[in-house]
Amino acid sequence: MRQTFHTSGPVLMGDQTNSQEFHLSLEQITQAPADCTLRYLDFHGTQAKLGVEYSGTAPFTRDGIKLSPAPEQAAPLQASWCVTLLSPSASLAQLQQLMRFFDGQQWTLVAADTLAQRPECTVIRFQIEGDLNFDRARLSCLRVADQLGADLVIQAAATQRVPALAGFDMDSTLIDAEVIDELAKITGIGDQVTAITQATMAGDMDFCESFKRRMALLKGFSEKRLAEIAQELPLKEGAYELLTALRALGCKTALLSGGFTYFAEFLRRERLPLDFTYANELKFAEGALTGEVVEPIIDGDRKRKLLTEIAEKLNISLERVVAMGDGANDIPMLNLGELGIAIHPKPKVRMQAPQAINLFGLDAALYLFGLNDRQIEKLG
Structure with missing residues (x-):
């Protein structure tokens, strides 16, 4: 932490x-x-x-x-x-x-x-x-x-109990990076794309519109380079520990991201014990990004809808659902279920989320589920 x-x-x-x-x-x-x-x-x-x-x-x-x-x-x-x-x-x-x-x-x-x-x-x-x-x-x-x-x-x-279902944002929540910004830095348009991302996460720009603008700027990015970047993505502090503990406690977990399925699936396959992943599809032509988007784009409202659908599919009441995220497009799902924990959030999000943890890693959420350190140690 x-x-x-x-x-x-x-x-x-x-x-x-x-x-x-x-x-x-x-x-x-x-x-x-x-x-x-x-x-x-x-x-x-x-x-x-x-x-x-x-x-x-x-x-x-x-x-x-x-x-x-x-x-x-x-x-x-x-x-x-x-x-x-x-x-x-x-x-x-x-x-x-x-x-x-x-x-x-x-x-x-x-x-x-x-x-x-x-x-x-x-x-x-x-x-x-x-x-x-x-x-x-x-x-x-x-x-x-x-x-x-x-x-x-x-x-x-x-x-103060262990949830039955936990939904997570990916960028700047489960990983310590904004993937789309990292891609932009490599192509030399980092400042331009980062400015759009920051305005979006702060709630000053519509997510779907900003996503289309950023994707258009990434036209021509190599698919091969995406695979290399996936290996380099840093996990957020406490992400592995929290997800491992939740699996041991019988809680289902879902990644719900306005980012890309390419990286969400890599995390589930290689890095984190996730049960479900939902993110935006990348469109390729001749081994490179086309700059086009695949509808529907996963924005804040869709994250909330998907988390609700997973709960219904698993016959889990919303009182047993927890969501965690950091940006403005996470606010709808943060206000959905049992707890909505903003992790290292943007200032506007911290003021709107039901709960917020600013100084510790994701695994600090285990304390809000009513566990102490001795209980957490036994889960490992």
């Missing part, structure tokens, strides 16, 4: 670092005057178990004990909503700010448990109750996430 920031906490060169667990009330946690690195939080009832690392003076006046081992599985759900903090540098100050945010929203913290407690990735799931409007709550969480330097995801507690 992607690490963006350094571990927080007042750890100084030459100072001894202490790792301890404190048993405290939520009020005592919020009133601690000193910051330190946060390892975990476990809260069920009246007191919380707080694992921290610090140097110098302890953040609390009471004595601490040895850190507890990570739990074998995530805690049972007790509330209507879950708010998940995914931090690359978790600190007590982050936790305090988040608890003040909950109070300000008049959300009651019912329980909390830690799904990941690694130095580069701390994931804490807060179970809350409150009379909330999801869209307003989602936008509020995004604002706080920016202040914290972390991801903060809200979802209905009922969606």
